[in-house]
Amino acid sequence: MGLFYYNESVGFISYLYIFFYSLTIFNFLLIILNLRSLDGTVVVENWYQLAGLYKKNKWLFTLFILVCFSMAGLPPFSIFFAKWLLLSWLWRVGNYMWIVLIIAIALITFYYYLRMIKQLTYYTSDSGVMLKPLSYTQGLTLVLVSMLNLLLGLYVFAEYLY
Numbered sequence: 684m685g686l687f688y689y690n691e692s693v694g695f696i697s698y699l700y701i702f703f704y705s706l707t708i709f710n711f712l713l714i715i716l717n718l719r720s721l722d723g724t725v726v727v728e729n730w731y732q733l734a735g736l737y738k739k740n741k742w743l744f745t746l747f748i749l750v751c752f753s754m755a756g757l758p759p760f761s762i763f764f765a766k767w768l769l770l771s772w773l774w775r776v777g778n779y780m781w782i783v784l785i786i787a788i789a790l791i792t793f794y795y796y797l798r799m800i801k802q803l804t805y806y807t808s809d810s811g812v813m814l815k816p817l818s819y820t821q822g823l824t825l826v827l828v829s830m831l832n833l834l835l836g837l838y839v840f841a842e843y844l845y
Contacts, residue, residue: 696772699839700765703832707753707762710828714747717821730799734806742817746825748800753832755793761836 718733737744753760766785773782817825 696765696768700762700769703761703765703836704754706828706832706835707750707760710746710825710832711750711754713821713825713828714743714750717743717817717825730802734802736803738807740816742822743825744803746829747803749829751796751800753829755796756789757793759833759837761832761839764836764839 736747749760753762756763756766758764766789770782770785773779773785
């Protein structure tokens, strides 16, 4: 939205939003790449095979939840702050239609992220596939990218407000 207007601050907010969303998608892909069975083969063909991930691999489950909440735009994650800056700019300009559209799309996507988290938490998989535990470097990479996502969002939001 902000890329349509020729305004330096709005362009910065839009690029910031795209950067944070790309960082979150990168973290999501790292999680998906680490879903392997004990023999090293890829076991995920659909989301229902990940049922019960909470019991199989708590670290991966926690990072998955953090990424889902970030992509849904919940505070205090970076996408929330980028979206907040974009919505506050739209409010100042008076584009209320875009505000309603952005919030409606965010609520719809949040519903689907909650359904995925419910699947991973409360249901069990019939396939009985045991997931390979994360190595130290894989876990550290996932945690660092998640923390970078969170801290960059907080920093940019604090800098942009003052």
